[in-house]
Amino acid sequence: MAPVSGLRGSHPPAGADTPAPGRTSDRHGGGYGRIDSVTLKIRIDDSAPPYEQVRAQISEQARSGALPVGYRLPTVRGLAESLGLAANTVAKAYRALEADGVIETRGRNGTFVAAAGQAAEREAAAAAQAYAERARRLGLDRDAALAAVHDALRAAYGG
Numbered sequence: 664m665a666p667v668s669g670l671r672g673s674h675p676p677a678g679a680d681t682p683a684p685g686r687t688s689d690r691h692g693g694g695y696g697r698i699d700s701v702t703l704k705i706r707i708d709d710s711a712p713p714y715e716q717v718r719a720q721i722s723e724q725a726r727s728g729a730l731p732v733g734y735r736l737p738t739v740r741g742l743a744e745s746l747g748l749a750a751n752t753v754a755k756a757y758r759a760l761e762a763d764g765v766i767e768t769r770g771r772n773g774t775f776v777a778a779a780g781q782a783a784e785r786e787a788a789a790a791a792q793a794y795a796e797r798a799r800r801l802g803l804d805r806d807a808a809l810a811a812v813h814d815a816l817r818a819a820y821g822g
Contacts, residue, residue: 705746713748717756722765725776734776736766 703720705713724730736757737745743753757774760766764785767777798808 703742703746705748713746714752714755714759717742717746717748717753718759718763721756721760722763725765730776732776732778736774736776738773 703717705716707713709716711719721730721736730736736742739753739757740750742748743750746753757766757768761768761774764777766774768774794812795808798811803811
């Protein structure tokens with residue numbers, strides 16, 4: 664069954680035979696939620712908890728560009744309803760995504776996909792700082808530490 668949007672529009676009356684918009688079940692007991700043209704799929708039988716599935720899928724879609732920088736994500740309650748999850752589950756995923764620098768919350772204005780470059784630059788700077796401190800503790804001089812970085816970059820980037 665194809666996922667349907669549950670973020671806009673009305674829900675069927677209580678007791679209706681059709682699932683709420685954005686909520687369908689599949690043969691594995693999971694649910695689908697659609698964010699405009701981006702779909703999240705939660706599988707109940709997956710070993711990863713639902714909040715981790717939400718976190719991983721939004722993170723991957725932001726990284727790949729499927730969710731563009733500045734894209735406004737649905738509210739915690741809206742996404743939870745769409746996926747058939749508890750609001751606290753989605754809130755936990757959003758907190759983890761914000762800690763990872765994938766999304767940013769702008770108070771009452773909403774939650775948005777953060778610029779990946781900013782998060783990547785912060786993470787790279789932190790890794791560089793940790794490396795510099797470790798190299799110094801190991802007794803490497805500056806030239807030896809830089810040579811090790813250059814070798815690692817050549818290996819990682821192929822040349």
